[in-house]
Amino acid sequence: MSGHKMIFSGLKVWTKGRSRPAWISRFHDGMNGRGKASFSTCSPKVCIVGSGPAAFYTAQSLIKARQDVEVDLYERLPVPFGLVRFGVAPDHPEVKNVINTFTQTAKHPRCSFYGNVNVGKDVSVKELQQAYHAVVLSYGAEGNRSMGVPGEDLAGVYSAKDFVGWYNGLPSCRELSPDLSCETAVILGQGNVALDVARVLLSPIDILKKTDITQPALEALAESQVRRVLVVGRRGPMQVACTIKELREMVNLPNTRPDMVAADFEGVTEALKDLPRPRKRLTELMLKTAVEVPGEKEKRNKASRFWGLRFFRSPIEILADPDTNRTAGIRLGVNKLEGSGEGARAVLTGEVEDVTCGLVISSIGYKSIPIDPSVPFDSRKAIVPNNMGRIEQAAGLYCSGWLKTGPTGVIATTMNNSFDTARSMVEDMDSGTLDVSTARTGSQSICALLGKRGVKPVTFSDWEKIDIVEMRRGEATGKPREKLLTVEEMLQVARKNN
Amino acid sequence: MALVTALRRLAHVRLREYSWRTAAVTSSAGAWLTGQRSFTTGTHSLRSDNKVTVHFINRDGEKITAKGSPGDSLLDIVINEDLDFDGFGACEGTLACSTCHLIFDEDVYKTLGPVTDEEMDMLDLAYGLTDTSRLGCQICLTRSLEGLVARVPESVADIRQSKDGSS
């Protein structure tokens, strides 16, 4: 035990990950055939369900905080990184830089990745708990909130989650092939996902074709007839959920003109001075866009595409074309606000308004779904009830990321909340609340179990084969990457013998 | 100006990519990377005599002193010197994360030069934002910044915990 500690005391610097000292790679090559260290007894074994930012930040923090802990990540898909791969917009490659740090974590001698393992189906949470000292659920929010209005199932209505999954190559959304032959699209919700979708719908194809957007999506968008995108919110300009970066990108989108309703901004100027800086700057930018100086407007007059924010509107019904039974419009209820500021409530006035559109994308929020009946779940908030990441009434079970907090916040939010969870775990290990004194079998027994069930995990070096193939395919068309679109194809590449 | 910023960002990304590749032991484009490396090293050794000293106050309140070359960003120093600030610089200096948030004294803040809208946009998402906050990846060292003190703000958890403690 003390021997292990001495060996690892030199590992302090790994996170910053400039050049990793050569002796570390030598060291872990020597450990066993797969290049991962396997320690016999008494190192705390932790498994994390999921491999998105929350999973990786939790792993990173744990490995750093304790020199003896071993962390295994189980991911349902053959490829890692969750929403960084499948959620972050293709024209935001900078955000994806976090993958470099995640890769270093995954390659750490005390971290292993097991892709293609569906926890809850291939292996149960109970089984994981038996094999590990602690299990962290970090599988995020893969469901979406439904609007609960008539017509929601019509052709031409999509959830933003699926639409984003489609252009980002999420295998389960491959078949979506949204119909983009209409002129107007209505997006419900005004968060960053809504603006991502609006931006992708309106971006010049020359911009998109240099990103890692999927080829089918690129082709569909090149043919798209969508000229006008309305981003609709229940409340007012002072309550929008997007952040200013995304709004500014819309304002600056080439060949596109903002089209706002100046009346929506009544009284906003007066309220500005009392706002905290972030909300104030966001509102000012909106205001400026809504009541643009005439010269600016002329300059943009040549624009052939439009986008606009629409406020104080709730969806009442999706209207169908009686002949085709496809989406032909949306009926919106007009709201008034009760109260003010962030806490203001939208209340229907009874007045309605119909908007003609062939495409409706609902972006009113992601939602976590329960993974296993043995894990407590708050279905109203759609999170796992927890105290600083400790799942209530379930010793040895923890959570991080959106499953812990609900689906909000930027990458830094998830990072901090994951560090928090790791801190709780280390505290529990130190205090003995989490008993790590008896040895656990960890991945050894889980892999045996999976083998018996015919499940073959994808390792991190398998993923690197996929990564190389994707980048090579991208190179051919001037993209950073051309993603593999089906699980079968991913597995095929992963299993190739170099 | 915009072009300069863009070029600088590009250089940042390249450097990061380079270091990451070293760790990942990737050999493709090796020659190019080696070129990059010797160039960088050369620059550093040439300028080693006029390094700029800066001080960071970490989340535990400890003062950490480090040196960088003129032109380096504060994020570069954190990385080059392996300073251990959890989660610092997640987007690798591309103005997409706000995890390189630093807080300065007012008189120092005034000497740091203008802030772009884009930096302000990201700063607005930073925890514990103050009127003298900046993003470390956007501040380049000059000789006149010798002795500068930058405070790494507390994370959310720290803030929440101290709140809980006082209530």
Ligand code: FES
């Ligand atoms: S490192 Fe991400 S904004 Fe500075």
